Amino acid sequence: VQSGIKPKLSSLNSPPTVNTLTKQLYFYLRTCDTICIGREDDRISRLPDEVLVEILSSLSLKESACTSVLSSRWTNLWKHTTRLYLDMDGGSSSWGKTKHFKFRPVLMRRNTSCKYVRWVDRVLESHKCIVLKEFAICSYLGLQHEEPITRWLEYAFARQVRSLELNLEPCYDDPMYGLPRDLLVAEGSQFKSIEALNFKD
Amino acid sequence: MAAETGTPTTLTLKSNDDELFSVAESAAILSVTIRNMVEDGCAGGVIPLDNVDGKTLASVITYMNGISAIPADEEKKKSYRDKFLSDKDFETLADMVLAANYLNMSCLMDAVSAKIAQVMEKKSVGWVRRKFGIENDYTPEEEAAVKEEHKWTFEGVETDDDN
Numbered sequence: 385v386q387s388g389i390k391p392k393l394s395s396l397n398s399p400p401t402v403n404t405l406t407k408q409l410y411f412y413l414r415t416c417d418t419i420c421i422g423r424e425d426d427r428i429s430r431l432p433d434e435v436l437v438e439i440l441s442s443l444s445l446k447e448s449a450c451t452s453v454l455s456s457r458w459t460n461l462w463k464h465t466t467r468l469y470l471d472m473d474g475g476s477s478s479w480g481k482t483k484h485f486k487f488r489p490v491l492m493r494r495n496t497s498c499k500y501v502r503w504v505d506r507v508l509e510s511h512k513c514i515v516l517k518e519f520a521i522c523s524y525l526g527l528q529h530e531e532p533i534t535r536w537l538e539y540a541f542a543r544q545v546r547s548l549e550l551n552l553e554p555c556y557d558d559p560m561y562g563l564p565r566d567l568l569v570a571e572g573s574q575f576k577s578i579e580a581l582n583f584k585d
Numbered sequence: 586m587a588a589e590t591g592t593p594t595t596l597t598l599k600s601n602d603d604e605l606f607s608v609a610e611s612a613a614i615l616s617v618t619i620r621n622m623v624e625d626g627c628a629g630g631v632i633p634l635d636n637v638d639g640k641t642l643a644s645v646i647t648y649m650n651g652i653s654a655i656p657a658d659e660e661k662k663k664s665y666r667d668k669f670l671s672d673k674d675f676e677t678l679a680d681m682v683l684a685a686n687y688l689n690m691s692c693l694m695d696a697v698s699a700k701i702a703q704v705m706e707k708k709s710v711g712w713v714r715r716k717f718g719i720e721n722d723y724t725p726e727e728e729a730a731v732k733e734e735h736k737w738t739f740e741g742v743e744t745d746d747d748n
Contacts, residue, residue: 425718427679428701435686438694442702449735453710455722459731503737 429457433464441465441517445507463511467518470504472496497524497555501532508539516543526554526561533561541567596623597631598646604639605631612649617689636687641680648693666696675701675717 428436440448440462448462500523519540525533533552540548552561594610596619614620622632634642648669655661673681678701685694705713714721723731 426720427676428717429719431679431682432686435682435698438686438698439682439701442695442699443705447706450710451705451713452735453723453728453731454714454719456727457719457722506737 429455433461436461437464437466441467445469460512464513465511466513466516468507468511468513468516469518469520469522470507471520471522472500472524497529500525501529504536505532508536513543516540516545518547518549519543519545520549520551522549522551523553524555525552526558528554528558530561534564534567537563537567598642599631599633600637600639600642601633601635602639604642606642606646608646608649609653612646612653615649615653615690615692617691619688634688637684638680641677641684644677644681645684645688645690645693652692662692666692670696670700673700675704 431439436458440451443451443465445462445465445468448465451458451462452460504521521533521536533550537548537550550561550563554560595607596610596613598606598608598613598619600606610623614623619632637645648666651665651669652662655665670678678697682694682697682701685697704716708716713719721728
């Protein structure tokens with residue numbers, strides 16, 4: 385059995401419902417390194433963890449988290465996705481669809497930014513990925529939120545992030561967040577190239 | 586990678602149901618699994634691919650040849666991938682995603698994963714369960730607890746009706 389995500393066995397321990405018995409039989413299938421359990425016609429749930437995580441990584445955060453309700457097989461898979469696109473809509477954008485976040489012309493209140501900070505902290509707290517392919521922070525944040533932003537960047541760098549998008553727009557008179565020098569020149573820093581760098585007045 | 590000899594090298598791949606396929610080394614090394622074998626000098630004879638059946642391997646080789654014939658142009662490669670996957674049903678996609686994972690072909694893996702994910706996009710939990718035949722093995726209490734835990738993720742997704 386592969387390490388990392390443990391296969392779910394609860395479906396076997398619970399007595400099958402009448403519905404189950406009339407419709408399907410359970411069966412075990414052992415592939416090279418993963419024990420897969422599920423109904424014979426439930427092909428998707430029998431895919432190995434790393435493949436399902438790849439599939440979920442193409443969905444928005446919200447949608448991948450929604451799959452936890454499908455069945456016990458899916459409870460924790462979304463926590464291992466390799467792309468995190470954290471936008472103001474609470475992770476509604478999926479990677480590749482909304483490559484560049486557009487700021488809506490709305491009057492932002494400071495408490496919205498605080499709510500966003502709490503939300504991102506919560507996502508990162510429940511998320512368990514070891515390596516991040518892509519990470520995006522898109523919000524109305526500025527120097528006022530230096531501490532959490534730097535903390536998120538450290539989180540991403542600790543997971544060898546390959547692509548990083550930091551899309552910030554401070555509200556009111558809050559100055560722009562600046563990338564801390566320590567982070568850029570730290571030993572083992574992953575910065576290889578910067579694709580776009582925009583400064584706004 | 587055949588630059589040393591100047592002539593294109595051909596590899597022979599064998600599926601788990603004993604079908605043999607010839608493929609140009611330059612196309613086959615899109616698979617990191619195969620590339621490692623080539624670099625380790627283990628690709629002299631027939632390369633056995635124990636986790637891929639003939640039907641899937643034929644399809645993967647079509648992809649390898651197609652994508653490697655396109656010069657470095659990400660837009661053209663993307664449209665080739667979209668076209669290549671457009672007529673594949675879920676069973677075929679599931680076979681391909683397993684093969685791409687085993688062969689360590691990130692570009693195919695990403696494309697097939699995205700294609701499968703597309704089916705779930707903007708769909709309710711009930712719809713996805715029915716579509717894929719996923720049995721809800723939660724007790725009502727367990728399901729309520731999982732929903733409660735993920736409450737913040739459910740806004741903005743369509744309600745539970747067939748479409």
